[in-house]
Amino acid sequence: MLVLSRKKDESIMIGDQIEIKILAVEGEQIKIGIVAPKTVKVHRSEVFEAIQAQNKEALSASSSFLEQLRKR
Amino acid sequence: MKIATKFLGEIEIREQDILTFEQGLLGLENEKNFVLLSIDADLPLAILQSVDNVEIGFVIAYPFAFKKDYSFDICENDRNQLQIEKEENVLTYSIVTMKETFQESTINLLAPLIINMDKKCGKQIVLQDNRSYPLRYPMHTLEGSAK
Numbered sequence: 653m654l655v656l657s658r659k660k661d662e663s664i665m666i667g668d669q670i671e672i673k674i675l676a677v678e679g680e681q682i683k684i685g686i687v688a689p690k691t692v693k694v695h696r697s698e699v700f701e702a703i704q705a706q707n708k709e710a711l712s713a714s715s716s717f718l719e720q721l722r723k724r
Numbered sequence: 725m726k727i728a729t730k731f732l733g734e735i736e737i738r739e740q741d742i743l744t745f746e747q748g749l750l751g752l753e754n755e756k757n758f759v760l761l762s763i764d765a766d767l768p769l770a771i772l773q774s775v776d777n778v779e780i781g782f783v784i785a786y787p788f789a790f791k792k793d794y795s796f797d798i799c800e801n802d803r804n805q806l807q808i809e810k811e812e813n814v815l816t817y818s819i820v821t822m823k824e825t826f827q828e829s830t831i832n833l834l835a836p837l838i839i840n841m842d843k844k845c846g847k848q849i850v851l852q853d854n855r856s857y858p859l860r861y862p863m864h865t866l867e868g869s870a871k
Contacts, residue, residue: 691801695850703835703850704751706821706859710782710832713822
């Protein structure tokens with residue numbers, strides 16, 4: 653992992669189209685601005701983790717679900 | 725060919741019906757080959773079954789039956805990956821998390837499955853944060869029709 657130190661209002665370029673800017677540092681929270689082309693998806697990593705966990709939870713559905721539907 | 729399925733026992737499928745999910749599903753990156761199985765024509769539900777692994781079978785739902793105004797854009801990258809040319813051959817499904825009762829069950833509107841039936845390929849996409857749809861949307865409100 654590349655580690656860089658940045659101060660408020662400084663930024664980092666990733667390639668020549670993606671800019672990550674430190675907008676504010678408030679205690680433990682850091683506000684980041686991201687400028688990227690539309691084709692680049694930006695997500696909080698928790699979103700991906702939550703979806704992965706949800707997929708696994710969905711898999712644990714028991715095969716009795718068809719009966720449940722009939723009971724509905 | 726015959727495959728074992730999680731919900732429907734052993735069934736016969738045609739090789740040309742196999743859908744390729746190049747990137748697998750989120751958290752299940754190695755599962756790339758699936759088939760869509762219908763269960764009951766009256767219900768807006770289907771099954772997405774892995775061809776290679778009997779345990780990997782999902783109940784999936786036609787999301788517009790549960791949320792009429794569900795809408796999103798498929799970004800250019802995903803369109804290219806799925807070789808989408810005409811919208812009408814593209815299906816959208818949401819993975820269902822079944823609970824004890826139907827009322828407690830939810831569908832995942834945040835990361836829908838996009839399937840191009842022409843090219844027999846699919847992908848689970850993640851919708852952008854800003855218009856965020858829930859990961860667990862309650863199923864009990866059946867709003868639209870199944871068709």
